[in-house]
Amino acid sequence: MSLSDDLYRETILDHYHHPRNHGAIEHPTAQVEGVNPLCGDELTLYLNVKDNKIEDVKLTAKGCSINTASGSMMSELLLGKSIEEANEIVDLFKRMMLDKNEEVELPDELEDLEALRGVKKYPVRIKCALLPWNTMLEGLGNTLKSPTT
Amino acid sequence: MTKLNVEQIRKDFPILKRQVEGKQLVYLDNAATSQKPKVVIDALTEYYEGYNANIHRGIHTLAEEATDAYESVRETVRAFIDAEHTHEIIFTSGTTEAINLVANSWGNANILPGDEIVLTAMEHHSNLIPWQRLATERSAKLVFIPITEDGQLDMAEAKKLITDKTKIVAVTQMSNVFGTINPVKELAQLAHARGAVILVDGAQGVPHVKTSVRDLDVDFLAFSMHKMLGPTGVGILYGKTELLNAMPPFQSGGHMITTVSREKASWAELPWKFEAGTRNIADVIASGKAIEYLSALGMENVREHEIEITKYALEKLSELGDITIFGPKDATLRGGVIAFNVDAIHAHDIGQICADAAIAVRAGHHCCQPLMRDLNVMGTARASFYIYNTKEEVDLLFEALKEADKVLGHVAVR
Ligand SMILES: Cc1ncc(COP(=O)(O)O)c(C=O)c1O
Numbered sequence A: 001m002s003l004s005d006d007l008y009r010e011t012i013l014d015h016y017h018h019p020r021n022h023g024a025i026e027h028p029t030a031q032v033e034g035v036n037p038l039c040g041d042e043l044t045l046y047l048n049v050k051d052n053k054i055e056d057v058k059l060t061a062k063g064c065s066i067n068t069a070s071g072s073m074m075s076e077l078l079l080g081k082s083i084e085e086a087n088e089i090v091d092l093f094k095r096m097m098l099d100k101n102e103e104v105e106l107p108d109e110l111e112d113l114e115a116l117r118g119v120k121k122y123p124v125r126i127k128c129a130l131l132p133w134n135t136m137l138e139g140l141g142n143t144l145k146s147p148t149t
Numbered sequence B: 001m002t003k004l005n006v007e008q009i010r011k012d013f014p015i016l017k018r019q020v021e022g023k024q025l026v027y028l029d030n031a032a033t034s035q036k037p038k039v040v041i042d043a044l045t046e047y048y049e050g051y052n053a054n055i056h057r058g059i060h061t062l063a064e065e066a067t068d069a070y071e072s073v074r075e076t077v078r079a080f081i082d083a084e085h086t087h088e089i090i091f092t093s094g095t096t097e098a099i100n101l102v103a104n105s106w107g108n109a110n111i112l113p114g115d116e117i118v119l120t121a122m123e124h125h126s127n128l129i130p131w132q133r134l135a136t137e138r139s140a141k142l143v144f145i146p147i148t149e150d151g152q153l154d155m156a157e158a159k160k161l162i163t164d165k166t167k168i169v170a171v172t173q174m175s176n177v178f179g180t181i182n183p184v185k186e187l188a189q190l191a192h193a194r195g196a197v198i199l200v201d202g203a204q205g206v207p208h209v210k211t212s213v214r215d216l217d218v219d220f221l222a223f224s225m226h227k228m229l230g231p232t233g234v235g236i237l238y239g240k241t242e243l244l245n246a247m248p249p250f251q252s253g254g255h256m257i258t259t260v261s262r263e264k265a266s267w268a269e270l271p272w273k274f275e276a277g278t279r280n281i282a283d284v285i286a287s288g289k290a291i292e293y294l295s296a297l298g299m300e301n302v303r304e305h306e307i308e309i310t311k312y313a314l315e316k317l318s319e320l321g322d323i324t325i326f327g328p329k330d331a332t333l334r335g336g337v338i339a340f341n342v343d344a345i346h347a348h349d350i351g352q353i354c355a356d357a358a359i360a361v362r363a364g365h366h367c368c369q370p371l372m373r374d375l376n377v378m379g380t381a382r383a384s385f386y387i388y389n390t391k392e393e394v395d396l397l398f399e400a401l402k403e404a405d406k407v408l409g410h411v412a413v414r
Helices: A003-007 A010-017 A065-078 A083-098 A108-121 A123-145 B006-011 B038-051 B061-081 B095-110 B129-138 B155-161 B184-193 B241-246 B281-297 B299-318 B347-356 B369-375 B391-408
Strands: A030-036 A041-050 A053-062 B089-092 B116-120 B141-145 B166-172 B197-201 B220-224 B235-239 B257-260 B265-267 B323-325 B337-342 B362-364 B380-384
Touching: A010 A065, A010 A108, A010 B391, A030 A123, A041 A065, A041 A123, A053 A065, A053 A083, A065 A083, A065 A108, A065 A123, A065 B347, A083 A108, A083 A123, A108 A123, A123 B347, B038 B061, B038 B281, B061 B089, B061 B235, B061 B281, B089 B095, B095 B129, B095 B166, B095 B197, B095 B220, B095 B235, B116 B129, B129 B141, B141 B155, B155 B184, B166 B184, B184 B197, B235 B241, B281 B299, B299 B323, B299 B337, B299 B391, B337 B347, B337 B391, B347 B362, B347 B380, B347 B391
Parallel strands: B116 B141, B116 B166, B166 B197, B197 B220
Antiparallel strands: A030 A041, A041 A053, B089 B235, B220 B235, B257 B265, B323 B337, B337 B380, B362 B380
C-alpha cells in the first residue's frame, strides 16, 4: 500500500472534502483560537455548552487535510457529549496519537478515528492531527470557568 | 544542450543512488541545502584520519598541515568571489552568523537613533531579525523596498527609499521564494551615492550565479557553504578591508588576540579578529573542495543548466491548470527556485504526496513569514534545482502534482 493511500484513506478524504460542523456559532459559550506555529495552520473552535452538555460545536479551519479531517471527526464525535465524556475522548485520542507502542485501543464508537492512526508514521504531522483536539481541551476548560446560563 | 554533463555529475554524489521506500530519490530541495559530492565527504575523513590538529597553535607537523589546509581555503574563497584580499574572507558558521556579525559589530558602531536600515519585502528571516533587533536597540527605523506583482524589486521605489538617512541596505541576491535575481549592482550604486553601505545575503545567489564582489561593488557578502555542495556549519562573510578594520570584534576569547593582560587585550589583525575560538576546521577544509568542484564545472555552465531546467519546469508545471507559480515568468531573471501552490491544497499535503513519490520538496513559509502574508498564502510548496537535476525529475514532480490535484484538489473554498 502506498503511503498516500495510507494517509489519505477514504475516511480522511471524506471529512476533508466535506467537513462536518463547519462554520461559526453566533453566541458561543466558549470560543478558542488554535495555531500551529510550525506550519501556520489556524482554526477557530466555537462551543455551546449547556447543563454540562455540548449542545453545539463548530469549527473554521485553515489548514491541511489532516487538520481539517481531524477537526471534522472530532466535532462529530463530541457533539452531544457531556464535558466529562468529551474530556475522556480527547484524552484517549491524544494518547493513541502519542503512544509509541500501539497499545491504545479505541472503542467501536470511535472507530472513525482509526483512520488517523496512519498519521503517526509522519511525526511532523501528528501536530496537525492534534491541533483541533488541543484547542478543544482549552475550550472545555474555558467553558467550565465561565458560568453557563 | 548545456555544457554540464549531468549524468557524470550524478555519479559524484553518493546520496543520489538512495532509494526511498523502494523508489529512486528525486532531490528538489536544494534551496534548503544541497547534496555533497564524494570529494567533499572524503576531505572530512582525510582530515580526521590524517592530520586532525588545532590550527595556528602548535608547531608540530599535523598542526602545520591543518593550518595550511584551512588557510588555503580562504584563498580559494577569495578567488571564487573575486575579492581583493584574502584577509577579507571570514569563516563563520553560516549566513545567519555572518549577518549577525555585521548587525552587531558594524551596526552597534554605526547606527544612531533615527538612522534608516533599508531591507526588502522578500528577505529571509536571517536577513530581517538581526536588523529588527538592531533597530529596536538603536531606535533606528526599518524601511522595506516593495515588490512588484511578479516578485521583482520595485526599483522606482528603491530609488526613493534609499536616502541620506540610509546607513545600510541589506538585500538578498536571490529570493529563496521567487528565485528572483536582484539588481545588486544598481542597489550598491544607490547606497553608495547616499553614503550608505550595502550587505548582500548571498545564501541563494552565490551557489548559483557567478559573483564578483568587486564588479558588484558590495561592502559585505554573506553565504553558506552547505547550499553549494559543502558541509553544514560553514559560512563566509566577505567585508571590505576598511570596514572590517574599523569594526570591533563580534565574539571574543582565544585566538582573536595579540597580547592579553589581566585587564585588557589587543585584537588580532584581520581576518582572525573575527574568528574567536577553535573554528570548524574540518568543514572549512571540505568547503574548499566544494568550491573547487563548482569552479571546475564553471559557474557560467551551472547557471546555463539552471536556466534550462527552470525554463522547462516553468512550462511543464504550467500545464497543470490549477497551479499558481510565484515569481518572474522568465527563467533568465530567476534562479532555479520555484514556489507554487496547486489549487487550494495545503502545502503540507503537496509535500506529503511528493514525499510518497520519493520526491523531496519544501513546504511551508520558507522562513519568509512577512512575505507569505503579503502574498496572502499560508505557505507554498517549493522545488529547487541544482547541477545534478534532470528534466526527467521535473516530469516526476509533474506527475506527483497531478496526483495531488486529483486526490485533494477542487476543495470548496472555506
Ligand atoms: C536567502 C537566505 N538567506 C539566509 C539563509 C540562512 O542560511 P543559513 O541557515 O545557512 O545561515 C537562507 C537559507 O535558508 C536563505 O535562503
